[in-house]
Every structure is written in structure tokens, then in C-alpha cells.
Amino acid sequence: MGGLGDRGDRDAHGRSGDRGELAHRRVHRWRRALLAALITAAVVVPLSAAARPTIPSPPPAVLPEPSAATLDRIYAANRANAAEAARAAAAHGDEHRAAADRELAAPARRLLRFDGRGxxxxxxxxxxxxxxxxxxxxxxxxxxxxxxxxxxxxxxxxxxxxxxxxxxxxxxxxxxxxxxxxxxxxxxxxxxxxxxxxxxxxxxxxxxxxxxxxxxxxxxxxxxxxxxxxxxxxxxxxxxxxxxxxxxxxxxxxxxxxxxxxxxxxxxxxxxxxxxxxxxxxxxxxxxxxxxxxxxxxxxxxxxxxxxxxxxxxxxxxxxxxxxxxxxxxxxxxxxxxxxxxx
CATH class of the missing domain: 3.40.50.1820 (Alpha/Beta hydrolase fold, catalytic domain)
Structure with a gap:
């Protein structure tokens, strides 16, 4: 009976140890995956970012303090700024950004803020x-x-x-x-x-x-x-x-x-x-x-x-x-x- 008891203890401890080892391996594996992602990103991102030139755009419009009474003026000022940004992007040769800016400059758009830079x-x-x-x-x-x-x-x-x-x-x-x-x-x-x-x-x-x-x-x-x-x-x-x-x-x-x-x-x-x-x-x-x-x-x-x-x-x-x-x-x-x- 003592032998059976010792065997049972070893099994229980063994399983517990296996679970702990498995958890440790999982954490180690995730750390390795995260490290691999960091290394990949560190190589890929600077190259892709460097390929795109800076798009010129005016600074954001000067706006009044936001309130229910000033919303229409804020919307109008930001639409005008988006239209100006569209012209700058088009002159720079970036028609995709120019089109995005023109969309935001449409009369129906309600912009609380617009900044076309970067x-x-x-x-x-x-x-x-x-x-x-x-x-x-x-x-x-x-x-x-x-x-x-x-x-x-x-x-x-x-x-x-x-x-x-x-x-x-x-x-x-x-x-x-x-x-x-x-x-x-x-x-x-x-x-x-x-x-x-x-x-x-x-x-x-x-x-x-x-x-x-x-x-x-x-x-x-x-x-x-x-x-x-x-x-x-x-x-x-x-x-x-x-x-x-x-x-x-x-x-x-x-x-x-x-x-x-x-x-x-x-x-x-x-x-x-x-x-x-x-x-x-x-x-x-x-x-x-x-x-x-x-x-x-x-x-x-x-x-x-x-x-x-x-x-x-x-x-x-x-x-x-x-x-x-x-x-x-x-x-x-x-x-x-x-x-x-x-x-």
C-alpha cells in the first residue's frame, strides 16, 4: 500500500510539473513570436515609410472656441482648409490624397477638426x-x-x-x-x-x-x-x-x-x-x-x-x-x- 501511495504522489507531482512546464513553454513561445514581429517590423516599416514623400498641406484653420453657437463657423473653416489641402496635394502629384481632401471639403461635411499634414x-x-x-x-x-x-x-x-x-x-x-x-x-x-x-x-x-x-x-x-x-x-x-x-x-x-x-x-x-x-x-x-x-x-x-x-x-x-x-x-x-x- 505504501508503494501504491508513493506512485500516486509521483503521478500527481509529475502532472503538476508537466502543466507548469507547458505554461512556461507557452510564455516563451509567445515571447519569441513577439520578438520576431518586432524584428520584422523594424526592417519593413522604415523601408515602406521612406518610399512615400511628404505631402504638402496648409496648417489647420484657426477656429473659435467650440460651442453650439460656433459649430457652423468651425465646419465652414475646416471645409475651406480641406479644399486648400486638396489643391496642394494635387499640385504635388498625389491625386489619391487630393481626392480624399476634396471629399472632406464637400458642403455637407461637418468637420470639427482637419489637419492635412502628414x-x-x-x-x-x-x-x-x-x-x-x-x-x-x-x-x-x-x-x-x-x-x-x-x-x-x-x-x-x-x-x-x-x-x-x-x-x-x-x-x-x-x-x-x-x-x-x-x-x-x-x-x-x-x-x-x-x-x-x-x-x-x-x-x-x-x-x-x-x-x-x-x-x-x-x-x-x-x-x-x-x-x-x-x-x-x-x-x-x-x-x-x-x-x-x-x-x-x-x-x-x-x-x-x-x-x-x-x-x-x-x-x-x-x-x-x-x-x-x-x-x-x-x-x-x-x-x-x-x-x-x-x-x-x-x-x-x-x-x-x-x-x-x-x-x-x-x-x-x-x-x-x-x-x-x-x-x-x-x-x-x-x-x-x-x-x-x-x-
Missing amino acids: PGEVTEVFGDLARADHVAVLVPGSDTSLDTYDRFQATAAALHGQLTATAPHGTRTAVVAWLGYRTPDTVSTTVLTTNRAEEAAPRLRAFTGELRGVVGSATTVSLVCHSYGTVVCARAAAHLDVDDLALLGSPGTGSDTAAALHTPARVWAARGRDDWVAEVPHVRTDLFGVTVGFGTDPISPAFGAHVFAAGRGGHSDYFRPGSVSLANLARIVLGDTAEVTRA
Whole structure:
């Protein structure tokens, strides 16, 4: 009997040891993968960036203090600046950028900010911001610039369409597409760290403060953040006057829990079943003195967010018309939280 007992102890300890060794190997493998990604990005990104010349553009327009009374003047000044930027880009021979700028200069566009220099920045309003009862602010992820802005614009338009279709009669809504920071390239060292998010956070805080000055305290404001944009929102969260914070397709936020964001907002998270970000290792590790990765998966129970259903969509499908995720986002923005379907 003593022999059987010794054998059982060895088996139990052996299995425990195997599990520990397996976990150690997994962490080591992810560290090697992250290091490989860093090396690849360090080679590829400088070469691709060097191939594109700087596009000339005027400095941003001088704008009045944002308020309900000054919105029309702000929109007009930014449209005029976008038209001037289009002429400069065309003269430089970059017709793609010139076309993007001309689109933004169209009479119907409502631009709170426009800067055509470099990758470019733009903040655009969909709906009547001054009279809105509910406002959603969208924060994009990597590879978003003036050259790819049409994709981001489409997500904002889709959310505003959903809000318009589902809001109770007499309820007014607006969506703000906030491309207010230099987003990282998907294949780059910057997309693996919080550096760009740290730079962007003060800008997002300043913008939400200005937004409150326009819409007032009675209007609900929801922050809807996608991919790397979730890292930006997490870095700014403690100082944002918002009601809800939705994290979509997040690689992690850099915080271990929703409570660590130190925000009074309700924190939501969702990931589509076909979203490739599910394969991203949710770890943080130090490589050459740099912290790489973003930690806890926001849809995990350990993070503590309100997890809602996003259907079978992929990484770019959260705002697809007719999708489960778009319907749930509209419910969150409208404050119909009891109607949000959970994952």
C-alpha cells in the first residue's frame, strides 16, 4: 500500500510539473513570436515609410472656441482648409490624397477638426451635435489616416444610421468620428506597445472636454473604441467624462481589469467569433527594456467588463449593417442596456 501511495504522489507531482512546464513553454513561445514581429517590423516599416514623400498641406484653420453657437463657423473653416489641402496635394502629384481632401471639403461635411499634414487628422460629425440627446465618439485602430479615412467614415455613418433607425421618436443622436491621433501601422513596432496610445490620450481627454462644452451635461456620451483604439481609450479613461466605454476587437488595454481603468463609465467589451485578434497573445512582457503586449483579454471574466454579443463577424465587421454587434452598440449608446444581448 505504501508503494501504491508513493506512485500516486509521483503521478500527481509529475502532472503538476508537466502543466507548469507547458505554461512556461507557452510564455516563451509567445515571447519569441513577439520578438520576431518586432524584428520584422523594424526592417519593413522604415523601408515602406521612406518610399512615400511628404505631402504638402496648409496648417489647420484657426477656429473659435467650440460651442453650439460656433459649430457652423468651425465646419465652414475646416471645409475651406480641406479644399486648400486638396489643391496642394494635387499640385504635388498625389491625386489619391487630393481626392480624399476634396471629399472632406464637400458642403455637407461637418468637420470639427482637419489637419492635412502628414498622415492627417480629421474629426467629423454625423447628425446634429448641438441638439443631440445621445452622442457616440468612435476611436479607430491601426492603419487609419486621411488616405484610408473612407473606411472609418463608413463605420461612423453605419452607427449613425442604426441609431437613427432605432432611437425612440423625438430622440436625437450624433456620432463623432475622431481620428485625432497618429495611428500605428499594423506591421510595425508601435502597434505592439502603448506609446502611440500614451501620446493620443491627452488629445482624447481634451476633445471630450470640448465636446461636453458643446452638448452639455444632460447628453449621454459613449466612447466606442476599436482594435488599437481600445488601448488609446484605456489610457485616457480615468479622465474622460463619458457614460459608456465599449471595447471592440481589443488586443488588450494595457490594464489587467476594468476597475484598473479608474473610470465611472460602464465598461463593455465584445469580440466577433471570426476576429483574428482572438489569436493575439494577451500577455505583457519586457523586451530590451520595452514593454510589449497589452495584457488581459477584455472579454475574459478576469477583466470584468460587461461582455456583449458580436455575432460571427471578423475584425472589420463590428459596424456592418444588420449585424448583432451594430445593434448592440446602438442599444448601449441609447442607454437601452437591458436590451443588450450578452455573449
